[in-house]
Amino acid sequence: MSGVILDISRLISRVRHVTPSGVDRVEMAYARGLLDAYGQDLSFAAVHPSGPYGRLKREAALAYLDELERRWAHDKEDSRQRSLGSAVPWLTALRPIARGIGRGSGPGGVLVQVSPHHLTRKGQVGRILTREKARYLVLVHDLIPIEYPEYARPGGAELHARRMDTVATHADAVIVNSQATGASLTRWMGANGHKVPPMHVALLGTEPVSEAPPFGFDDKRPYFLCLGTIEPRKNHLLLLHLWRQMAESLPAESIPRLVIVGRRGWENEQILDLLDRCEALKPHVTEINRCSDRELAGLLRGARALVMPSFAEGYGMPIAEALSVGTPVIASDLPAHREVGGDVSDYRDPLDGPGWRQAIMDHAAPDGGTLYKEQIARIGGWHAPDWPAHMDIARKAIETLRR
Template sequence: MLTTAGAASSSLLPAGAEIILDLSRLLSRVLHPMPTGIDRVELVYARTLLELAPERLHFAAVNPFGFYGRLPRAAVVRFLDETEARWAHQTAPARPAMIAAAARTLTRLRPRRVPQPASGVRRYYLQASPHHLHDARRVEAKLRAEDARFVALVHDLIPIEYPEYARPDGAEKHVRRMRTMGGLARGLIANSAATAESMERFLAGSGAAPLIRVAHLGSDALPGGGALPSIPQPYFVVLSTIEPRKNHLLLLNVWRRMIETLGPERTPHLAIVGRRGWENENVIDMLERSTAIQGHVHEFSGLSDRVVGALLRSARALLCPSFAEGFGMPVTEALLCGTPVICSDLPALREAGGSVPDFIDPLDGPEWIRAIMDYSANDSGPRERQIERLAGWTPPSWQGHIETVLKLIADIDLSGDARA
């Protein structure tokens, strides 16, 4: 039964408009026990649209074997339930059991034939991940099969603007993604005003003119009840994949300097939560070979949402010294847990946290040391002041985000730009 909020949101779509939500990314991750940020976004798009516009919603995907088609709703809902349970509890099944479960999932979600649209129906193909976007011909084939207009979420243009932080082929691949979206999409959603400005710079002079709307990513409080890993107090958390732009190297050198100058007894601990990514040899060398920081820096990967929530709620602060961000979901996740945030002074992070966090230049090591030591104290004035600011913070909601998406689709539909 449609809720009052759902009925109001569904009414944002003009009569005859339908949404086909792409779930290719989630299907491609059936053998991964824990999610990336993009995985979480695609799943919450499915959940929120099921709540806000269920009678206008269909699901489709290119499965891991390369076949495209529609996905049955009941099987999708079961898949979403199982995926969320895995992320929340992470029982870490043995590889054969995970492969068997993935095979069952992909069988239930085998692509079905695309039905012909009823008279008067206009379809909008909505994609919240960059999956397959580097291949414009594949995207065009999906749109032709659906006779649909294309609307996509853009997470960032970091590989283009900061190619030094991307994989070796990252910049070129992301240029192709952006050209696909610029050339085929009728509307684009930016996760921040900072991302929207980057999009406009990239599209300038290309002739592409999709409608662009800013919709901050929503955030849900991480579940409670997780067992806290063994880590001495006081401690700080950094929550991200270990990759160059996240600036873990600054924190490791900060911790080494604090241990050397303040002594091990006065130095707090650091929990690094996230998988190891790419181009991070210097960080890995320090984690594995630096005897100076051993015992004070603790690396965790594959933690369930419950355990991550427990770590954040008991931490002195989340640290986010990134060089570049599209939005900054860890910032909103930490604030929702009631945990203060110390982060880089970036426009996207100011959008995520508003005036609540303490912002520091990501190259200013001495200032990071000062802030960390201030926040370590039991009677920390800066930490208490941030907690006071947090009381007046309004987190971005997924309902608000999806309502912006629905309004964008309505604007495209009403503009008369309904060509596929």
């Protein structure tokens, strides 16, 4: 029986980056999980940044995965983007090997792709599958650019529609990260005349949080942690306006700190103006653009609560990470958030400013208010989605396609 091929184009495209994105972590989890499941029967392939697709030298791919994991876990002083010169040796080592181009995997092979990398190129994906003589299993993370184009970059909806058209045309089966994403994909395919392929719902595994001591600021004020790229969809504006109201109406010592961890994204001028120019916020809001895994672990463990007021999400990974270390969560009331946080997290409408302020101040009370104490009691009954369970679903999907 032919083998399994994992496309790691996304990870190779991130060769200069030190801080991983959520999709980066998923592709890494699949690399490790499929290695455990298939061993030598797993091959790696990629569309290289220089253009060609093909199989990768196994030893080079494994060494690169090790290097990325080491880099992600490294301390902050090494968190700058790598120079192009330092990336060249890896880009050279990871060029597709000649015998891997045009060499089919044989009947029964399965190509697995878990990132959106090159999904906009439907013709190229078709040629790759013909070349590999493989069936195609794709993980879909969300349809947010299509369903909420106002939160995407200009042209983002059209690009994502092309990705989903590639999935609809070529995928023999699909994995979705939540029931919410599955419902969105089913609606889109139905509306666009596509037959829905076999679909498997597998919640993303919760990344183990490093064993770092809880972080605390020198002033001992409680702090609330917001994780994710600074972009309109994440609704940072709600939090910044709430903190500005607090700064104008409360004594400084009574105002909790807001810690925003994430790179600056797009279409967010008003958010950045508040962060850069609002003097009332500066004593109370801390922005961290890059953060090592160990530093993030300390922040998660020390936070009074995670706040996640997003307007739309395909999944809620920060919710799982926070709850896994016993940190309460206040999140927007979205189906994807409830799939992760269940009945444990506190939920508020993303536009309900007074409701968010009430929940935040309850959690910020010196010994925690009623909401805080009740959620702390519920956390003990919460069970984190894990990668072994996810990979078991993925493996069963692969085996179905290999028959």
